[in-house]
Amino acid sequence: MRRPILAGNWKMNKTIAEAVDLVRAIRRGLNEIKDVDRVLCPPFTALAAVKDLLQATEIGLGAQNMHWEEKGAYTGEISPLMLQELCQYVILGHSERRTYFGETDEAVNRKVKAALAHGLVPIVCVGETEAQYDAGQTQTVVSAQVRNALAGLTADQVAGLVIAYEPVWAIGTGKAATAAAAGAVIGLTIRGTIVELYGEAAATAVRVQYGGSVTPANIGEFMAHPDIDGALVGGASLKPEFVDLVRIAAQTKAR
Numbered sequence: 001m002r003r004p005i006l007a008g009n010w011k012m013n014k015t016i017a018e019a020v021d022l023v024r025a026i027r028r029g030l031n032e033i034k035d036v037d038r039v040l041c042p043p044f045t046a047l048a049a050v051k052d053l054l055q056a057t058e059i060g061l062g063a064q065n066m067h068w069e070e071k072g073a074y075t076g077e078i079s080p081l082m083l084q085e086l087c088q089y090v091i092l093g094h095s096e097r098r099t100y101f102g103e104t105d106e107a108v109n110r111k112v113k114a115a116l117a118h119g120l121v122p123i124v125c126v127g128e129t130e131a132q133y134d135a136g137q138t139q140t141v142v143s144a145q146v147r148n149a150l151a152g153l154t155a156d157q158v159a160g161l162v163i164a165y166e167p168v169w170a171i172g173t174g175k176a177a178t179a180a181a182a183g184a185v186i187g188l189t190i191r192g193t194i195v196e197l198y199g200e201a202a203a204t205a206v207r208v209q210y211g212g213s214v215t216p217a218n219i220g221e222f223m224a225h226p227d228i229d230g231a232l233v234g235g236a237s238l239k240p241e242f243v244d245l246v247r248i249a250a251q252t253k254a255r
């Protein structure tokens, strides 16, 4: 049985003061929801403040990106050593980083290995663009992203990962994938690729989220799909309603 995981990716939103306000508003409600992992991923600048507020809760904390080196002359970058002191998770290879900051599969792979070496749980993002979707390339693209991002990992390491399937055309558009379509990509393409490369046990154990225009109104549909283990939530994680979303997710999986 895979434990569901709901994560809020705040992206480049919230000052420290705003982050503190939001966390104060949601932490009790989030903490009370059992049997699912709940994770907040604020911007780097708010990590320390949010960490303090989450002490004595079961709510996890994650960063949104990371360099693979521990330290050195990489102006503006944040290392796994630095994140180790602050959080347990790190989002890697988000499509916005691939699109706007030129992140390649190779860079994502280095980051995944560095995160694992430092005890951080990577949330590895994959997903096809609208053009790739229209061209019928979803399976090829997503399978290659999975293969490249996880290259060189052991089956045990793969089993401990979180993967987020985020079709780029569904992010921030209000146009979510259907649960059936997302579940098929996750079950057939993502788990299928992992079965081939790392074996049945790793493919069964790895947790895979859906991401892209998830709201309290549609989360139930996604969670009802047996191959979908949670969600990576953008816009809807910036408001107190995120608690409702996580509650609905937990209730749906408990059925």
Ligand code: 13P
Binding pocket: 009, 094, 166, 170, 171, 172, 173, 174, 211, 212, 213, 214, 232, 233, 234, 235, 236
């Ligand atoms: P939205 O939920 O705003 O569509 O963003 C999804 C996402 O990119 C999460 O990483």
